[in-house]
Amino acid sequence: MFKQLFNTIIRGGDGTDRGPSLDSMLEQSDKHLNNFETLVPPAPNSKPRTPFDADVPKEQITMLNLTAQQRLKVMSKGIPLFANMQIGARMYDGKFQPIKSTASPEFIAELETMAREAGAKDIGYVKVPRNAIFQDKGLPCEYAVVFTVEMDKEPMSTAPSFECQLEAMDGYKRMAAISKKLANFMRKNGFAAYPGMALGGLTDYPHLAELAGLGAIGYHGLLISSGEGARLRINTIYTNITNLPTLEAQGKENEHLWVRDFCAMCKKCIRKCPVEAIYEQPEPRGDGGMQTIDHAACRDYFTRNYGCAVCLVVCPFSQVGYEKVKSHFKGNPQAPQFRIPVSSVVKFV
Ligand code: SF4
Numbered sequence: 001m002f003k004q005l006f007n008t009i010i011r012g013g014d015g016t017d018r019g020p021s022l023d024s025m026l027e028q029s030d031k032h033l034n035n036f037e038t039l040v041p042p043a044p045n046s047k048p049r050t051p052f053d054a055d056v057p058k059e060q061i062t063m064l065n066l067t068a069q070q071r072l073k074v075m076s077k078g079i080p081l082f083a084n085m086q087i088g089a090r091m092y093d094g095k096f097q098p099i100k101s102t103a104s105p106e107f108i109a110e111l112e113t114m115a116r117e118a119g120a121k122d123i124g125y126v127k128v129p130r131n132a133i134f135q136d137k138g139l140p141c142e143y144a145v146v147f148t149v150e151m152d153k154e155p156m157s158t159a160p161s162f163e164c165q166l167e168a169m170d171g172y173k174r175m176a177a178i179s180k181k182l183a184n185f186m187r188k189n190g191f192a193a194y195p196g197m198a199l200g201g202l203t204d205y206p207h208l209a210e211l212a213g214l215g216a217i218g219y220h221g222l223l224i225s226s227g228e229g230a231r232l233r234i235n236t237i238y239t240n241i242t243n244l245p246t247l248e249a250q251g252k253e254n255e256h257l258w259v260r261d262f263c264a265m266c267k268k269c270i271r272k273c274p275v276e277a278i279y280e281q282p283e284p285r286g287d288g289g290m291q292t293i294d295h296a297a298c299r300d301y302f303t304r305n306y307g308c309a310v311c312l313v314v315c316p317f318s319q320v321g322y323e324k325v326k327s328h329f330k331g332n333p334q335a336p337q338f339r340i341p342v343s344s345v346v347k348f349v
């Protein structure tokens with residue numbers, strides 16, 4: 001993984017016209033799943049993981065055409081990010097034997113304190129529905145701790161730019177460190193814990209975050225949460241703790257779903273997307289979820305323009321903050337109502 005990273009950033013590619021493949025790097029990590037005899041399987045209609053690699057000539061891939069100074073900055077984020085991702089992937093060696101599967105409220109409180117001290121913003125919990133597991137993947141455990149980290153407004157507001165992409169990488173770097181730290185803490189206390197990959201991953205993180213009650217998915221396909229709106233990244237830790245305080249266990253509803261009613265009248269991201277990759281209306285998808293963007297159109301522009309993020313930045317929730325939008329929004333009875341559906345009960349096979 002390091003060699004590939006070095007080739008990507010320092011040598012500007014792997015000698016091919018298309019540059020190195022992030023997807024093949026992630027597939028390598030996924031091979032650790034072969035260490036498990038049983039996995040929680042995806043639903044038959046689960047969607048595949050969205051590929052990162054774009055069919056774009058190497059000279060147009062912004063991350064392969066950086067100045068020497070920019071490359072050093074990227075390495076300062078990329079080295080710890082990929083190191084922690086690699087350490088996290090090794091935790092999927094199939095050897096850890098949990099001795100507990102229920103946690104005390106004190107343990108959960110301690111975990112949350114540790115997560116916040118390490119830089120997490122919001123933390124939630126979910127029993128992972130099978131339709132959130134990507135096609136051909138699987139999970140060692142059926143529950144997940146989901147957390148977010150915030151990205152700074154100033155660099156993000158310059159999107160698309162090198163500074164913006166660097167800040168996004170910093171978010172990934174922080175998530176990889178936090179998930180490793182929390183997973184180690186959970187294991188020391190006897191629970192199974194597997195950090196989700198900061199990049200890529202086995203599940204649809206916005207889907208899980210919405211089910212965990214951390215926010216709602218906006219028309220740009222990103223999670224919108226209280227505070228910074230869409231200016232965040234999401235990660236998970238899969239665990240065997242069966243009594244996590246999920247929304248369901250607490251008898252609560254996700255309080256953020258009104259966000260999509262606002263989206264139905266706002267549509268700013270749709271107007272501002274440089275390649276019209278965001279659909280006018282989210283479209284029903286085969287797995288029961290809603291598809292909000294044309295990934296291929298987004299990915300090509302994203303690859304040529306420092307990871308774009310224009311939709312994230314122009315979103316009113318990111319600009320003025322969630323609370324202000326909420327206080328001014330009077331409702332939209334014409335908005336199409338939809339929820340991200342939960343598939344049938346998760347079972348081991
Ligand atoms: S820009 Fe508007 S439509 Fe797009 S996600 Fe944000 S609130 Fe929703």
Ligand code: SF4
Binds near residue numbers: 272307311
């Ligand atoms: S990241 Fe850029 S290209 Fe992709 S959907 Fe958002 S605005 Fe459009």
